[in-house]
Amino acid sequence: MSNVFYRAVNKTYIEVDHGEGIYLYDTNGNKYIDACSGAAVANLGHAHPVILQAMMEQAKKVAFSHLSRWTSQPIQEAADLVAELAPGSLNKLYLVSGGSEATEAALKMARGYFVERDGQSSKYRIISRWKSFHGNTIGSLSMTGDKRRKKYTPLLLNFPHIAPAYCYRCPFGKCQETCQVDCAHDLERAIKMEGAEYVAAFIAEPVGGAACGAIVPHKDYFKIIRQICDHYDVLLIDDEVMAGFGRTGTMFSIEDYGVVPDMICVAKGMSAGYSPLGAVIATDEIYNTYKNGSGVFVHGHTYGGNPLSAAVALAVVKTLVKDNIVENSRRIGAYLLAQLQEKLLPFPFVGDVRGKGLMLGVEIVKDIATKEPYPVAMGMAEKLTATLVKHGVIVYPGTGNADGENGDQFLLAPPLTITKDQADELIDKMVTGFKEFDNNIG
Numbered sequence: 546m547s548n549v550f551y552r553a554v555n556k557t558y559i560e561v562d563h564g565e566g567i568y569l570y571d572t573n574g575n576k577y578i579d580a581c582s583g584a585a586v587a588n589l590g591h592a593h594p595v596i597l598q599a600m601m602e603q604a605k606k607v608a609f610s611h612l613s614r615w616t617s618q619p620i621q622e623a624a625d626l627v628a629e630l631a632p633g634s635l636n637k638l639y640l641v642s643g644g645s646e647a648t649e650a651a652l653k654m655a656r657g658y659f660v661e662r663d664g665q666s667s668k669y670r671i672i673s674r675w676k677s678f679h680g681n682t683i684g685s686l687s688m689t690g691d692k693r694r695k696k697y698t699p700l701l702l703n704f705p706h707i708a709p710a711y712c713y714r715c716p717f718g719k720c721q722e723t724c725q726v727d728c729a730h731d732l733e734r735a736i737k738m739e740g741a742e743y744v745a746a747f748i749a750e751p752v753g754g755a756a757c758g759a760i761v762p763h764k765d766y767f768k769i770i771r772q773i774c775d776h777y778d779v780l781l782i783d784d785e786v787m788a789g790f791g792r793t794g795t796m797f798s799i800e801d802y803g804v805v806p807d808m809i810c811v812a813k814g815m816s817a818g819y820s821p822l823g824a825v826i827a828t829d830e831i832y833n834t835y836k837n838g839s840g841v842f843v844h845g846h847t848y849g850g851n852p853l854s855a856a857v858a859l860a861v862v863k864t865l866v867k868d869n870i871v872e873n874s875r876r877i878g879a880y881l882l883a884q885l886q887e888k889l890l891p892f893p894f895v896g897d898v899r900g901k902g903l904m905l906g907v908e909i910v911k912d913i914a915t916k917e918p919y920p921v922a923m924g925m926a927e928k929l930t931a932t933l934v935k936h937g938v939i940v941y942p943g944t945g946n947a948d949g950e951n952g953d954q955f956l957l958a959p960p961l962t963i964t965k966d967q968a969d970e971l972i973d974k975m976v977t978g979f980k981e982f983d984n985n986i987g
């Protein structure tokens with residue numbers, strides 16, 4: 546009997562032994578393709594020699610110093626490099642230790658910005674979307690629009706949520722031909738209903754991840770959102786905790802939409818799973834408002850910006866650039882998406898195969914014509930995932946897509962270093978797993 550308090554206390558977990566490249570090995574010697582990079586984290590694959598070397602060198606020098614007193618070369622260099630890569634004047638990195646800490650910090654930074662700028666300010670509410678995931682701490686969960694929040698509702702901040710940009714299940718009943726990007730205009734309705742004087746920011750993922758399985762908004766979505774935010778003096782927070790650092794085929798996912806947000810939240814891919822790290826990348830305007838105001842952003846976590854994590858991030862981002870890994874994500878991602886659409890859509894339970902770069906999603910339905918989901922009690926996402934595990938493929942399942950409870954999907958997000966041969970191996974294994982699953986449910 547283990548003394549570990551696991552998330553699902555009755556579930557059996559695979560015991561990991563080691564990893565190499567896109568593969569993970571369990572302690573019984575079985576080999577798996579880590580086809581979701583954990584949770585879209587291990588973007589450079591496992592045991593990357595360059596990152597291991599950088600970790601060792603930094604650990605020998607100093608692993609920890611607290612940001613209240615110390616700065617370090619790795620954090621300065623990592624910030625300089627990221628500022629160079631980030632769009633517009635997004636030049637200032639506030640370092641934390643993960644994605645929830647990043648979105649939580651962005652929430653407070655947005656509120657603080659208006660207080661610093663205007664003295665007294667009534668702006669504090671953050672608008673977000675249903676079918677989104679922004680983290681598990683109370684502030685970030687308040688912005689999250691997913692079933693993960695339901696048990697904790699009494700604890701959450703009363704923040705509004707607008708319709709998701711979910712073309713497969715358009716909340717406005719539109720299709721590609723009739724689309725007027727109503728899901729973007731929904732933000733204006735919400736701001737007016739709430740009163741712009743109470744709204745500090747809007748937060749969204751450029752490609753929806755953990756709560757929905759890689760939903761990609763209309764190409765004009767963020768242009769409309771940016772215009773609405775500007776009109777009502779509302780900050781735009783781009784949550785790229787999952788999508789950032791090459792996952793969707795560009796260094797920052799928002800680049801594809803041709804807009805510049807006011808903050809970008811990053812984590813996962815920035816340190817690629819080698820050490821916990823996250824950041825809010827803020828514009829010069831936000832930074833200078835603090836600088837010319839009180840001079841202090843009252844916030845901080847003990848491990849934020851520790852030298853070891855910063856050295857890892859520096860090595861990871863340098864490797865992404867030097868080895869052209871973002872291009873690989875775009876190229877192999879496009880190939881994988883086309884192959885999966887061709888080979889999986891014919892299965893009678895596959896409703897949609899979608900995504901961008903190497904952030905891909907597969908939605909499972911009971912009836913393809915009506916998009917009726919399986920009842921959540923049938924646990925189809927988990928069952929399909931278990932079948933794929935038997936065939937040596939690890940994916941990231943989720944539920945609630947159709948109505949907040951029912952509706953199965955899984956996320957496919959292999960390391961960005963995956964080769965074409967490995968993509969073919971992944972496709973073959975998935976098709977075999979899908980055939981077995983089809984026979985079982987048949």
Ligand SMILES: Cc1ncc(COP(=O)(O)O)c(C=O)c1O
Pocket residue numbers: 584643644645646648678679680681750754755784785786787788812813
């Ligand atoms: C878009 C997004 N934001 C925030 C988070 C929370 O990050 P973390 O789990 O590192 O706290 C996640 C995690 O999946 C995420 O995908």
